[in-house]
Amino acid sequence: MTLTTSPGLSHETHAPSAVIERPLGNPWSGFGLLTWYSFWKLLTNPYSLGFALALPIFMYFMFGTGQEYSDIDVGNGNVAATVLLNMAVYGTIMTVASMGANIALERAHGVSRLFAMTPMSATAQICARAVASVGIATVVITVVFGVGGLTGSRMTASTWVLSGLFIVASSLLPAALGLAAAFAIRSDGAFAVTSTITVFGSFAAGMFIPLDQMGSIFQHLAPWTPFYGISQLVMLPIYGFETFRWTWLANFLAWVLVFGAIAAWAQRRDTNR
Template sequence: MTTAGTTTTTRTTGSHSPSPTARGAGAARRPERPSLIPYLLTELRTTVLRADTIIFIIVMPLGMYLLFGAMTSYGDIDAGRGNVSGVVMVNMAAFSAAMAATTVAGSSAVELAGGWGRQMGLTPGGMRSYYLVKSASAVLLSLVPTTVLFIAGALTGARCDNPLIWASSFLGCLLPTVPFALYGLAIGMWFPSQGAVGTAAASVTVWAFLANIFMPISGTLLTIAHYTPLYGAATLAQRPIMEDLINTATGPVHESPWLQVANLAAWTLLLAAICLVSRRRGTSR
């Protein structure tokens, strides 16, 4: 009897103890984090094919470059280490990058307000993957109009003195992506509606005017421009061609790059702080 009982107990205990092989199989069955590439490609395809994206981020800046740069009689005039058409090309590319980043980031805030964040939180990647995809989408979407404008510039007479200036100008045009991604995110967080995001994107046009992008300004407007969010990024994008010269309505003026860097850094930090406060406010609710 004792032997039988012992044998029964041993068998019973053994049946409830998972073997190392079973534990390994269980660990292997854990869901792996999926690749973000399909999500990123879907996000880009959806955004690029939207009518407002095509019109305001690609067609409008390209049309303005052709109208005020390539098709003008003064486009071939030397300007710094390039010509006037090259400067207009860079200005329009910086403007389109700011518009693209604002649109993508603003739409993400609206999605989060609609509950998409809770859905993403249930996925293996979580919210970190969501923010990573949105950030990459903002940068890659900014590349689309910038590349289109630089190709159009190269084909229609825009000139930079050497390939390094072409490359530096191209990269400089992506500088507005960082502050204006935060700008769109802040607007979307504080005013979570598609109308508010559209208004934020439209306001980029006002900032572009004050940033000396569309036409040279001077006097009080130029003084105000130094405190606007697009001025630092736009003038830094022009710097490979114009160096320390800024075109104004009364003629070119010399300006230190540190003023432009300070503008870009200050607005980036300010908008990041606004996004952080808004995130904490939403969490507390």
């Protein structure tokens, strides 16, 4: 049998005359939009925002108001103000960490894979979520401080402002913690891990019981716990900046880097599978 070839067909293959090269996308493209979307999503969630406001206010009313010691002068304020600051820090840590852990739910629905198809880098995505969490912390602190100012907490004007700024800045740490747990652990365990670390870490840092009233073991372990630096730095405006120690700042920055590195590594591992 003879095979024939149509004259209109050719077996020769021709290489393309030109190769179209496209520049790589900007790894920070969409950073602002994702930051705003994440912030708005958290702000309009009545359950998350309600918890963020109710927890520190409730605990402040329990320990800071109506007590015999509430109006005793301490540094640039009174005892009620110190309780307010501790409860505001604790509430911010719990809220921001749990908000970061919400990313675990996005992983379960495949949203993280969709982000991996965009030019935006893992670092940009993590930074966008962290900035959004800082924005939520700003809203929470403003409301909580307003309640405290109306119910007996007393500080100088500069102390109010500086304390609030310190708490907002410190929210980067729980944001990194929440993101690390969300990307490294399955959705059903991320919230449990963040809650465990924040509760035990806050107790160990002396937010509920002063460290000098704890046993020697806890006093020696406290400087190595995640929230020790935060608890000390936030109180600087009320106790005085002459009490500042570099080890407090080192503790804060070290734990931010640790949790941030875990979040970035786990995010890349998750989207590369």
